Amino acid sequence: MPLTKVKAGSNMYQGWVTHTHTHLGGVCPHDCKYCYVQAMERRFKHGRYVGELKLIEKEFKAQYGEGKTIFMEHCNDLFAKAVPEEWIRSVLDHCKQWPENEYVFQTKNPARYDQFLSRMPPRRLLGCTIETMNAGVASAVSKAPIPLRRANAMRKLSEAGERTFITVEPILRGSPGLLANVIASIKPDFVNIGADSKGSGLDEPSGADVRTLIKLINKRGIEIRAKSNLGRLIDG
Secondary structure, eight states: OOOEEOOTTOSSGGGTOOEEEOOEESOOTTOOTTOHHHHHHHHHOOSTTSSSOEEOGGGGGOOOOSSOEEEETTTSOTTSTTSOHHHHHHHHHHHHTSTTSEEEEEESOGGGGGGGGGGSOSSEEEEEEOOOSOHHHHHTTOOSOOHHHHHHHHHHHHHTTOOEEEEEOSOOSSOHHHHHHHHHHHOOSEEEEOOOOSOOOOOOOOHHHHHHHHHHHHHTTOEEEEOGGGHHHHOO
């Protein structure tokens, strides 16, 4: 999949990402029940995101140019535990050939970011998905590290001066007060919040809890970038 320009009006992070690119194929080790990539693979049968993890070598020929905000590995998790270190270094080295771009990374295993900070491009934004702070609810739909581990790792990155963001999508049932407090302790640049759009049958919060979460995060002065699909829960 070549460097892809995000279409105007796309739901891809409300337009602040300009392009996407991925080198990593195979099934994501976190095997999230709500994964849109696997839903896409089942529908279109591309064959790119099935089977064992693999690097797609032709993607290293992509020319990034400059002046872009590129969401890297948006169809997989580059920092999952099962991804070999040399693969991660290769992807980061590819990015560093065009240092004028901003590179967006997102993972559910942020403890691994620290290992590669010195290898990363200078203009970077490090994200993490935290759908809930309820470990049981999260573990029922994903093999990723529990939310508390993710949050602790992100807090350390922010304290070290890294630019960070949190994505609460798809938002799952849990205490809105606890989640707001945890996000506030991380001090991210902003928070994305969205709902499941694939009909995955998830354990979702009530509209009242979503409204409370938004109110509490706003009260702490943190920017919220809410996706349009959140309206299904708020208005339902």
